[in-house]
Amino acid sequence: MPELKLEDLLAQPEEAAKHDLSDAARVDSGPDFKSAIERASPAERKKLRKMAEILQRAVKLAHSGHGAQAAKLAMRALDMDPESALANHVMGVALEELGRLSMALNFYERALNADPNSPDIYQSLAMTAWKLDMLPVAEKFLRIFLRMQPGNVDGTINLAGILRDQGRFDHAVELLRTRIYANPQHYDLWNALGTVLIEAGDPVQAATFYQESLRINPEFARAWNNLAYAHDLVGDSQSAIEAFDKALDAATSRKDQAIMRHGRSLSYLGAGDLERGWAEYAVRLDPDYKDATLFEISLPRWDGTDPAQLKDKTVVMVGEQGLGDEVMFMNTTKDVIEAIGPDGELRIACEKRLIPLFHRSFPDLMIEAHASASVEGRDWRVAESVIRNKPPADLWFPMGNAARAFRPSLERFPEDCGFLVADPEQIAHWQAELAKLGGGLKVGLLWKSLKMTAKRQKYFSAFETWKPVLEMPGITLVNLQYGDVDEDLARAEKDFGVKIHQPADIDLKMDLDGVAALGKALDVIVGPMNATANLTCAVGGEALIATPTAQGWSKLGSDGLPWYPTARLFHGTTFGDWDTPMKAIAAELAARVKQAKAA
Structure with missing residues (x-):
């Protein structure tokens, strides 16, 4: 086996999870130290106990967001015994915390080879494979885990989630119903059943199960968030807003709160409350929001509250989100140009494929491509050419911010058909x-x-x-x-x-x-x-x-x-x-x- 070097492991690129596991049962990844020591031979137990002291500290560090420190401790244990199932498992936990998902999977596989009788390793393999969109692999490992621990509710919830993500909704529903019969007061099971049905296209039935989950645990933030989503899908924006409010009251994680605030912003907009909707829509740019695009632009960012701040400035408007969003938000471009005035300048950074269309529509503007990349699991965007061009720009903003200033009501939308010009x-x-x-x-x-x-x-x-x-x-x-x-x-x-x-x-x-x-x-x-x-x-x-x-x-x-x-x-x-x-x-x-x- 080649020598392991921590710096080589940490040099691996971070990978964004391809599946959102926000509705997965939140299992504590990592080995069951007590069980692992009990399964070991008497001759091995003394060494394992010494190693376990180091590895338990590593797991705590990983779970508290200190993945690099956890990896250093795991490497110390691997130096003691490169074949140790415990050490390889914990290194996988540390690397997973750091977003090195493929490397984490490799270490979990090494742990499995050393100890094929550990249910925790199968669970770790399954959860990481799920994140990597290796759904059949994730299902296989989780079914093995459940054979070893047949009454495990969290494992059942996660297997149902994997089946759901494969589009096997009926199988997921049956799996959860069977477990609910045995555990009717388990609020997470009812919530999981709702998530399967909502993705199957039945938000009305899903809402019933979310409500049952909340009857059992009224402080369950995830169920309030999911209920809000169900209300939104059936067009009941007001009920969605109320449920998002409850979710935010119960949520403790900033990342969860960002997701909920983003959902509430869309509900405000769907209900026609544009003032509150556009104001809260700013959360889409919050780094705590999991789907936020992060912009590497060293200029003051205009927030869309005061159009007067644009007057006489050189301003860069940067495309955001998907292709359709870039096109739709160009609806405000004429308003932005008018707010800047003849003594200022608007520049646009957009998707490269849109440049010919945008340039024909606004021939006097500098329009160039933005550049995007995934770095350490997050989407980043830059617009260097339009910013550095002479004279240097004064302000920048993502396209959607202009809606807050120029589309505060339906009456402010132009009635003319077509704001772009086809060839x-x-x-x-x-x-x-x-x-x-x-x-x-x-x-x-x-x-x-x-x-x-x-x-x-x-x-x-x-x-x-x-x-x-x-x-x-x-x-x-x-x-x-x-x-x-x-x-x-x-x-x-x-x-x-x-x-x-x-x-x-x-x-x-x-x-x-x-x-x-x-x-x-x-x-x-x-x-x-x-x-x-x-x-x-x-x-x-x-x-x-x-x-x-x-x-x-x-x-x-x-x-x-x-x-x-x-x-x-x-x-x-x-x-x-x-x-x-x-x-x-x-x-x-x-x-x-x-x-x-x-x-």
């Missing part, structure tokens, strides 16, 4: 190409997001639910869905007898300027609200949007999308009811076909 030549090109497809309404079709997971799928309709739209006579369907769609396109032709045309010579993921022009050239697009829909609406194209709920934060308490006057929203009577919006969209298309024929 006229490309629009003409696509109009000519679309004309070659024959008569009928030219309809662009989307049906999913590029990032589809078990947790995200509830926000998107299954392909078969689009049948009323796909079979609508008098329309010509054009694919706008990026990613691997060959199977879906073939299925549409085989099962529904519908040809969905694939536009030629355009990369629907990378050529965003071309996508915007194509969206504008089409008569209308239909689908969920993803990046392509944002681009189409931002240039004034029309969209019929299917949504899973009557309320959403970006609606800001309205019936539509104030950001995009050309978008119309269609939702079901309950969360997950996709039949109603699909029939409504089909009816709207039928009316447009009839109108076109009459013209």
Whole structure:
């Protein structure tokens, strides 16, 4: 075995967990020292007791956030015995605390090879594999753990979470129900059952189980947070706000509080309380918020409270969050330019693929790409070129901050359609190409997001639910869905007898300027609200949007999308009811076909 060096281990890059384990049972990772010593031979026990004193201190340090110190102590124990299961296990705990998840997994495997009869090692392997999105591996190890400790409630909750994240909702529900029969007063089990059902797309039933969890333990902050989420999904923003308030009263962790405040900010916005919503939305930038993008920009940051602070300044506006967010928040750009005035300057740092579209829309602005990277498990963003350019910038802000200043009410949203400008030549090109497809309404079709997971799928309709739209006579369907769609396109032709045309010579993921022009050239697009829909609406194209709920934060308490006057929203009577919006969209298309024929 090669010599272990602590500096080499700590030099490994930190990895962000690919799965959020906030609803996992919070087990104390680390070995059961007493059990390990009892299993050892009499000759080994004396050495293990001496080693255990060092390793117990290491575990305490790791659990209190001092992973590097814990790793140093674990290395001392490994120097004493490199093959020690206890020492390898604790080194894994320290490295996991430091975010070196793959290295932690390696040490847990070494511990397992030395002691295959330790249930704690299987549990540690399972939890780390879960974080790394190695779900079948995590399931395997946790099932072994539960065979060794069949009554363990925490293990059951975590196995259900792993099954949930694989989309095996029925298996997870059955597992939890069986354990609840034996432990009906265990509030964490009821909460876990709720999390499975909410990700399966049933927030109403999930809320019932969260409420039972809270009946047993009214101070359970996580259940209050989850209940708020359930209320939000069914469009009850006011009840969500009240539940978030209770969650924040009970929460003790700053990281948990940041998650709850972020959720509450979206509920405020969804309820139409824009003043409180935009103010609390600032938590998205808090380093304690797990999904915050961290900006390495050494300038004062404008918080969006006072537009007068921008006057006559050189200001950098930096894109934030996802692609669709960058497009949507450009809605405020004209207001920002006006607030800065003729004696100042606005510069924009955005996603590289958006530069042609943004530059055409605002040709007098300096617009360059921001750079993003994952460093030690966190997303970082820089915008050096627009900041260092002469003259140096005075202020900067992430795009969303401008909404606080310039969109404090629905009345402050512009009524004109399109705040970005698509390429006229490309629009003409696509109009000519679309004309070659024959008569009928030219309809662009989307049906999913590029990032589809078990947790995200509830926000998107299954392909078969689009049948009323796909079979609508008098329309010509054009694919706008990026990613691997060959199977879906073939299925549409085989099962529904519908040809969905694939536009030629355009990369629907990378050529965003071309996508915007194509969206504008089409008569209308239909689908969920993803990046392509944002681009189409931002240039004034029309969209019929299917949504899973009557309320959403970006609606800001309205019936539509104030950001995009050309978008119309269609939702079901309950969360997950996709039949109603699909029939409504089909009816709207039928009316447009009839109108076109009459013209």
